Amino acid sequence: MEDHDFKLEKARLLSLALEFGFDERLAKKSLDRLISLYGDDGRDFLTVEHCGDDFLVALAETMEDSEDWDDDLQVVESEACGALNNMLDKNALPNTRSNSNTNVGNCINVIDDSPKRKKQTNLMELDSSSDEESLDVWISKKKGNFSTLSSRQDQSSRVGCRSSVTEGSISGQKQFFSTSMGGNGTLSYDELQALDDVELANVVIFGNRSFRALQRQACKASLAKRDCFILMPTGGGKSLCYQLPATLKPGVTLVISPLLSLIQDQIVTLNLKFGIPAAFLNSQQTASQAAAVLHELRQLLYVTPERVAGNQSFLEVLKCLHRKGQLAGFAVDEAHCVRFALFLVYTTEIWVIIDDYRGLGCLKQHFPNVPVTALTATATHSVREDILKALRIPNALVLKTSFDRPNLKYEVIGKAKDSLKQLGQLLQDRFKNQCGIVYCLSKNECAEVSNFLNVKCKIKTVYYHAGLASQQRVTVQKKWFDGEVQIVCATIAFGMGIDKPDVRFVVHNTMSKSIESYYQESGRAGRDNCSAVCIALYQKKDFSRVVCMLRNGQGCKSQSFKTAMAQAQKMRQYCELKDECRRKILLEHFGESFDRKACKNGSNPCDNCLRTS
Numbered sequence: 001m002e003d004h005d006f007k008l009e010k011a012r013l014l015s016l017a018l019e020f021g022f023d024e025r026l027a028k029k030s031l032d033r034l035i036s037l038y039g040d041d042g043r044d045f046l047t048v049e050h051c052g053d054d055f056l057v058a059l060a061e062t063m064e065d066s067e068d069w070d071d072d073l074q075v076v077e078s079e080a081c082g083a084l085n086n087m088l089d090k091n092a093l094p095n096t097r098s099n100s101n102t103n104v105g106n107c108i109n110v111i112d113d114s115p116k117r118k119k120q121t122n123l124m125e126l127d128s129s130s131d132e133e134s135l136d137v138w139i140s141k142k143k144g145n146f147s148t149l150s151s152r153q154d155q156s157s158r159v160g161c162r163s164s165v166t167e168g169s170i171s172g173q174k175q176f177f178s179t180s181m182g183g184n185g186t187l188s189y190d191e192l193q194a195l196d197d198v199e200l201a202n203v204v205i206f207g208n209r210s211f212r213a214l215q216r217q218a219c220k221a222s223l224a225k226r227d228c229f230i231l232m233p234t235g236g237g238k239s240l241c242y243q244l245p246a247t248l249k250p251g252v253t254l255v256i257s258p259l260l261s262l263i264q265d266q267i268v269t270l271n272l273k274f275g276i277p278a279a280f281l282n283s284q285q286t287a288s289q290a291a292a293v294l295h296e297l298r299q300l301l302y303v304t305p306e307r308v309a310g311n312q313s314f315l316e317v318l319k320c321l322h323r324k325g326q327l328a329g330f331a332v333d334e335a336h337c338v339r340f341a342l343f344l345v346y347t348t349e350i351w352v353i354i355d356d357y358r359g360l361g362c363l364k365q366h367f368p369n370v371p372v373t374a375l376t377a378t379a380t381h382s383v384r385e386d387i388l389k390a391l392r393i394p395n396a397l398v399l400k401t402s403f404d405r406p407n408l409k410y411e412v413i414g415k416a417k418d419s420l421k422q423l424g425q426l427l428q429d430r431f432k433n434q435c436g437i438v439y440c441l442s443k444n445e446c447a448e449v450s451n452f453l454n455v456k457c458k459i460k461t462v463y464y465h466a467g468l469a470s471q472q473r474v475t476v477q478k479k480w481f482d483g484e485v486q487i488v489c490a491t492i493a494f495g496m497g498i499d500k501p502d503v504r505f506v507v508h509n510t511m512s513k514s515i516e517s518y519y520q521e522s523g524r525a526g527r528d529n530c531s532a533v534c535i536a537l538y539q540k541k542d543f544s545r546v547v548c549m550l551r552n553g554q555g556c557k558s559q560s561f562k563t564a565m566a567q568a569q570k571m572r573q574y575c576e577l578k579d580e581c582r583r584k585i586l587l588e589h590f591g592e593s594f595d596r597k598a599c600k601n602g603s604n605p606c607d608n609c610l611r612t613s
């Protein structure tokens with residue numbers, strides 16, 4: 001290599017380092033060290049393929065590991081397991097109503113609609129004072145086939161929620177609908193009568209006034225026993241697509257979900273909010289706990305994938321259910337896990353889960369006639385192909401909505417010198433008394449940002465990361481959910497399965513590590529479909545922090561580090577967009593073509609569209 005080229009190449013590498021936000025002095029030092037490693041004149045280093053990557057990795061290594069990335073899902077997972085087991089002990093006590101010949105290892109009796117139970121659940125008995133029709137009777141007259149609704153209401157009264165349902169009078173019904181629709185209005189008797197089974201269940205059981213895009217089609221397809229592949233954005237309402245049919249079909253729907261923390265959230269919502277009997281099984285449960293779960297008929301049974309893939313005894317249980325006509329369907333939630341991890345899942349444990357997801361093809365193999373519903377918020381074409389293949393549902397009906405969240409306004413703000421003060425000002429000026437999340441990259445950053453906002457800006461916040469004691473984490477979540485504190489400064493450990501509808505803003509104090517992560521994290525805003533703002537605060541320097549943390553998480557030589565770097569670079573490009581529409585870039589990342597006019601002319605244009613319109 002000529003002197004001239006050598007100098008040029010060195011300059012290129014240095015500018016690469018600067019572009020990635022590394023300190024210039026450190027970069028020079030690190031480059032000199034690397035060059036000196038390669039023989040007398042060091043020129044060999046510069047001719048090595050991908051020497052730029054190696055240089056960045058080496059540079060990242062020279063920086064101090066002062067930051068502690070909140071990657072520890074295992075803590076959160078084991079606690080979710082404990083909480084679920086607790087619920088199980090309280091709620092799934094041996095079922096005295098079922099036959100006593102239940103035997104998990106052999107065959108189980110899951111039929112739980114004995115006349116005795118029905119009699120117990122008749123809501124008429126609860127309201128002898130009313131001479132008007134009870135909701136139950138009214139519905140059964142209308143449809144003659146709504147026993148599942150009765151059992152839901154039985155469950156409802158059993159867990160002590162929605163007592164208004166038990167009033168059993170027309171006025172009681174109205175009160176119930178009004179409550180369940182969250183104040184969105186009531187439906188008249190005539191309107192209710194015009195609904196079909198699926199619509200009625202949506203209103204009565206789930207308290208929704210109407211369906212969102214494609215939910216109705218998904219429910220109908222599932223009831224018609226079709227395999228389905230459902231692609232909807234985060235917060236789009238995927239759960240309903242398998243939960244609603246599960247309440248209308250005889251038997252149990254098996255739901256495979258990758259993480260206990262997600263399962264926990266679902267079980268709590270189903271049992272306590274909707275009164276739908278749901279339980280879970282995972283590999284950490286003892287045989288007697290599992291037996292207790294299987295003993296009690298549930299409409300929805302959640303399992304982690306390792307429970308299914310390659311687990312012969314569980315397959316036998318499923319076969320037994322199937323023989324009895326009690327296996328209603330399979331739902332594979334977060335189906336993209338077939339392909340890769342979305343939730344920063346680099347720990348060995350989670351990779352195992354992903355392997356297990358790949359093994360879920362056994363379901364279709366053993367039960368070709370039982371419908372499979374796969375659901376994901378990751379929409380690229382190749383992920384879709386992988387999922388259909390791995391689950392062996394090549395002819396599944398694909399239902400895909402746009403991944404656009406028109407109610408979200410995307411913005412990037414360059415960080416000022418005093419970025420914490422800038423953040424405080426932003427929150428005070430634009431989000432006073434509003435509920436939101438400030439995402440931070442590390443545990444330290446969380447605490448630091450929260451303390452600064454509390455002390456210096458007099459903005460009440462709490463912080464949350466996986467390093468907190470479990471009780472503390474529960475307290476923080478509760479305070480935030482109850483509105484006692486409106487802002488939580490959190491790492492990505494906060495948010496999994498979070499379904500708070502009125503989050504008005506998500507601010508990233510440091511850039512996300514990929515577009516996928518950003519879409520997920522920012523997508524926690526505006527789940528009520530009302531306007532919300534997603535702001536990324538950005539400075540070049542933050543990119544080098546992300547690189548360092550990726551290197552810590554994955555080992556710098558691995559292929560996955562290089563992939564992660566490429567993903568982080570895409571995120572950086574998003575942050576550095578000058579004029580292009582941010583919404584368009586996000587959607588195109590998921591393989592969706594998007595006309596930026598829709599952003600410009602929409603009610604929540606991104607910052608670039610707002611500026612250039």
Ligand SMILES: Nc1ncnc2c1ncn2[C@@H]1O[C@H](COP(=O)(O)OP(=O)(O)OP(=O)(O)O)[C@@H](O)[C@H]1O
Nearest residue numbers: 208210211212233234235236237238239240377499
């Ligand atoms: N038809 C509807 N009408 C009103 N609210 C709905 C409707 N369908 C779903 N929701 C609500 O939307 C929120 C998000 O739903 P859900 O959790 O199913 O989203 P998701 O698509 O599974 O999102 P994620 O990808 O984050 O898991 C929930 O609060 C749910 O109750």
Ligand SMILES: [Mg+2]
Nearest residue numbers: 235238239333
């Ligand atoms: Mg979901």
